[in-house]
Amino acid sequence: SQPNPTIFGLPLKYVALVTLAVQNAALSIVMHYSRVSTVRPYSPALAVLMNELIKGSISLVIALWRIQKSNQSHHRPLTTQCSSLSILYTEIFSKDCWKLSIPALLYVIQNTLQFVAISNLPVASFQVMYQMKILTTAAFSVAMLGKRISGAKWLSLLFLALGVGIVQIQTTYMSRSSTSVGSAHDSAPLHIHRMNPVTGFSAVIAACFTSGLAGVYFERELKNSKTDLWVRNVQLSIFSLVPAILPLMWSHASSPTTISDLFDNFGAWAWGTVLAQVFGGLITAIVIKYSDNIMKGFATSLAIILSSLASVFLFDFPITLPFLIGSSTVLVATWMYNQPPGKEPLSIVVNGIS
Numbered sequence: 565s566q567p568n569p570t571i572f573g574l575p576l577k578y579v580a581l582v583t584l585a586v587q588n589a590a591l592s593i594v595m596h597y598s599r600v601s602t603v604r605p606y607s608p609a610l611a612v613l614m615n616e617l618i619k620g621s622i623s624l625v626i627a628l629w630r631i632q633k634s635n636q637s638h639h640r641p642l643t644t645q646c647s648s649l650s651i652l653y654t655e656i657f658s659k660d661c662w663k664l665s666i667p668a669l670l671y672v673i674q675n676t677l678q679f680v681a682i683s684n685l686p687v688a689s690f691q692v693m694y695q696m697k698i699l700t701t702a703a704f705s706v707a708m709l710g711k712r713i714s715g716a717k718w719l720s721l722l723f724l725a726l727g728v729g730i731v732q733i734q735t736t737y738m739s740r741s742s743t744s745v746g747s748a749h750d751s752a753p754l755h756i757h758r759m760n761p762v763t764g765f766s767a768v769i770a771a772c773f774t775s776g777l778a779g780v781y782f783e784r785e786l787k788n789s790k791t792d793l794w795v796r797n798v799q800l801s802i803f804s805l806v807p808a809i810l811p812l813m814w815s816h817a818s819s820p821t822t823i824s825d826l827f828d829n830f831g832a833w834a835w836g837t838v839l840a841q842v843f844g845g846l847i848t849a850i851v852i853k854y855s856d857n858i859m860k861g862f863a864t865s866l867a868i869i870l871s872s873l874a875s876v877f878l879f880d881f882p883i884t885l886p887f888l889i890g891s892s893t894v895l896v897a898t899w900m901y902n903q904p905p906g907k908e909p910l911s912i913v914v915n916g917i918s
């Protein structure tokens with residue numbers, strides 16, 4: 565089992581889950597705004613590449629710091645900066661490092677699809693459809709990690725997706741007639757960019773599959789070996805570089821391009837999106853290590869309720885019956901999933917049938 569470290573006296577596992585919930589709520593809004601609020605869009609391929617470069621560099625520094633700390637705690641006096649670097653090099657380019665190339669490629673595809681989806685769908689619709697990744701993640705966890713999910717737990721996952729759907733559909737509906745986070749970003753004046761819902765829908769469905777598969781793959785490699793999380797993150801970023809650079813080269817193949825041409829239109833909102841993604845990626849890795857991908861799904865569902873609730877206080881968004889039903893469904897599903905095996909409500913009925 566995984567160790568359970570604390571941060572400021574609180575269990576890291578729960579701090580990471582809550583932080584991920586807040587980050588997720590913020591990312592969808594910043595990313596959508598960054599894409600639809602301008603006639604001259606920035607390059608998503610460059611954003612994906614910047615994300616990997618920054619995330620990889622941060623992980624590299626943390627991995628090096630951890631090696632030095634471990635050397636000091638083992639009182640290895642001969643250890644110099646140089647030998648820490650060589651230990652790090654050996655760990656990164658270990659025999660099994662190639663295994664990270666698969667989730668790396670999948671994540672680059674997913675991060676690109678996310679840009680396509682969020683540029684073509686309202687924030688709320690994107691968030692509902694993206695919740696389907698709860699089900700794909702559960703299915704991949706069963707198939708690849710041998711996780712056992714009882715009939716009652718499957719039912720709670722279904723409730724979870726349903727509850728988020730109810731909250732979101734009513735939020736979308738209400739936001740058309742009132743001032744809210746949703747309306748501020750879905751209203752006509754900001755939609756300088758023309759959206760194509762079919763493209764958006766296809767991209768989000770494909771992203772649900774890559775999210776589930778990549779997350780579970782990464783979890784398997786992380787938990788089946790002793791390699792440090794931050795070394796795994798560096799490997800992930802290194803293998804992401806090729807698939808992230810290729811589309812950039814492809815799109816600029818016909819015209820000579822300077823670095824500053826590449827950064828055309830890459831303004832504050834684009835950088836905000838990249839930084840929110842970097843932060844999200846690092847927190848996701850911590851959540852996968854100390855918890856798992858399925859719990860990650862619960863955290864992001866709660867994020868949707870949190871952001872709707874915030875709009876009640878910030879924008880006078882009215883609390884309606886569907887909102888109460890949807891939120892309660894999510895909360896009950898969360899509680900139900902976390903009951904000990906066999907003790908879940910309805911378990912006798914559902915497990916009896918399955």
Ligand code: C5P
Nearest residue numbers: 671675775779782797844845846848849
């Ligand atoms: O939607 P989902 O939760 O699957 O998104 C995960 C995100 O976290 C992706 O953007 C991926 O690039 C990032 N990630 C990461 N490092 C990991 C695992 C995921 O940066 N170790």
